[in-house]
Amino acid sequence: MSNANNFIPYQRETFDAHTMQERARSFYTWMDQRRTVRDFADTPVPKEVIEDIIRTASTAPSGAHKQPWTFCAVQDPAIKTEIRKAAEEEEYTSYHGRMSERWLKDLEPLGTDWQKPFLETVPWLIVVFKKAYEVGADGEKQNNYYVNESVGLACGFLLAAIHHAGLVALTHTPSPMNFLTKILDRPENERPFLLIPVGYPAADAQVPDLSRRPLEEISRFY
Ligand code: IYR
Numbered sequence: 001m002s003n004a005n006n007f008i009p010y011q012r013e014t015f016d017a018h019t020m021q022e023r024a025r026s027f028y029t030w031m032d033q034r035r036t037v038r039d040f041a042d043t044p045v046p047k048e049v050i051e052d053i054i055r056t057a058s059t060a061p062s063g064a065h066k067q068p069w070t071f072c073a074v075q076d077p078a079i080k081t082e083i084r085k086a087a088e089e090e091e092y093t094s095y096h097g098r099m100s101e102r103w104l105k106d107l108e109p110l111g112t113d114w115q116k117p118f119l120e121t122v123p124w125l126i127v128v129f130k131k132a133y134e135v136g137a138d139g140e141k142q143n144n145y146y147v148n149e150s151v152g153l154a155c156g157f158l159l160a161a162i163h164h165a166g167l168v169a170l171t172h173t174p175s176p177m178n179f180l181t182k183i184l185d186r187p188e189n190e191r192p193f194l195l196i197p198v199g200y201p202a203a204d205a206q207v208p209d210l211s212r213r214p215l216e217e218i219s220r221f222y
Helices: 017-031 046-059 076-099 103-111 149-162 178-183
Strands: 069-074 126-130 133-135 141-142 190-199
Touching: 017 149, 046 069, 046 126, 046 149, 046 190, 069 076, 069 149, 076 126, 076 178, 126 149, 126 178, 149 190
Parallel strands: none
Antiparallel strands: 069 126, 126 190, 133 141
């Protein structure tokens, strides 16, 4: 970890206004093509790609630069099966009583249900854990700062990196998620945050015909 007392010059490329406009537009156009996908191909994805995607996620800012995250990348079919079983058990209970009628209705356009076959189909599951606190050398707990914000940002970077690589992902939130702590044998200071299957889309993958709110609706300029 860097020593905060050491400062180095901030060197970066700058762009003229025109180039900047072009870059901003083309990045937006690219990112606007990202879609959450629920049907994956079983085509393998090289481990090195997943490693670089995780490296990109870890470039996100975090409270006091504590980097309060662990990314567990699961390729082992036996572990994927275990995760699917446990997730489906929780999801079954959620879809049959734990979620409100209104919630179920809101999800209808997405076509989700308690069954999660993709948890076994995909080449990789990335399970993101947030580190609520660090354990010092003396065994003392030191709370991290803005943990949800930090890990949320890292997940955003992760999704952008996945899209940039031409792969697709699903931000999956089985609830409750404690089974992931057990299956992946994570320590007490780590809590599951998101479960993100990553791979190629199935050849016949379909996505809901959604549109995004226009700029006028999501922004105010002062
Ligand atoms: N966790 C469930 C339900 C679900 C909830 C929301 I909010 C979604 O946007 C999608 C699904 C599931 O993963 O099916």
